[in-house]
Amino acid sequence: MKVMLGLSGGVDSAVAAYLLKKQGYEVICCFMRNWDSMANNDVLGNPTVNDNQCPQEKDYRDACLVADKLGLKMMRIDFIKEYWDYVFTYFLNEYKLGRTPNPDIFCNKYIKFGPFLDFAKKNGCDMIAMGHYAKRVDENGKTYLYKAHDKNKDQTYFLSQISSEQLKSCLFPLGDIDKTEVRRIAHELNLESVEDKKDSTGVCFIGERNFKEFLKNYIPAKKGKIMDIATNTVLGEHDGVMYYTLGQRKGLGIGGINGLPTHGWFVCKKDVKNNILYVASGSEDEHLFSDEAVINNINLFNDKL
């Protein structure tokens, strides 16, 4: 069996590579690049835009060191355009609608299990593999997605939109072990470039930096009022209703107000049309609770449900 593993330059996929090899698979590592700051005009608030080595290249080098140490072949592929068309476009549209999207779910559906899978097959691989904390279970000829053994690190959420067919083409070597075990193995193997590397979280391609500034590259700032939903009075000003998310507390800049209790203010409603951000006082305010939700695009690829 020939498998192409997505090697990111982090500790998880590095250990996944080792485990696959140990299990007898012929492993080819591949570093994927989905974001090009220059091509995508990602300049505002980008702390590394002028650096001679961007963080992605550091990750690539770390990945190469891992592949080298494990004696595995290393490849590299760009999906800049695909990412923009299938993931980032959706991402921006959601923000423009006043929602808070999760691009990583689409990245899996449309990139890793799309062009990347195709790329693997073109290069003679039967399957792909990922360092996700997720479990694939085959039963009676069917393939199911199970939560990872490490419930704390489970990443099946990110895989929630892939199909049963796509799932059949992928292995998750970390499905049965804990993060602490992953770190332990990395140390045991002396994978110096990744063994103590900090976990990356959140939107993967952006890196450590001011998120609002990042969004300003694509969604222009537009100042508006922040209003108290209980009294309908103006409490402050925001930079654009799209930059905030429901339930958010930080970044509103509302201090103490004469005569009003001070328990912090939380975003409870976004009026995109009129560019008004509504806030409620304290985390227990009734406006922050809801007993209904609109859900669509449910992916019932697991017929055990």
Add this chain to the structure above:
RNA sequence: UGGGGUGUAGCCAAGAGGUAAGGCAACAGACUUUGACUCUGUCAUUCCGCUGGUUCGAGUCCAGCCACCCCAG
């Protein structure tokens, strides 16, 4: 320029002669499937509108000045 009130960190606000509470915001770190939430930490070292005075000692008492608010004109 009659009367009353207020002036403490970016904001709100305790304090009441003995050596500046607390909250919000902000910032930093941890955690993280919402760069969100949450948690932890840091935030007025002679400073409490200004200037003098009383006192061993004043944000707290006194005097003058300044600023703002309210009522009356």
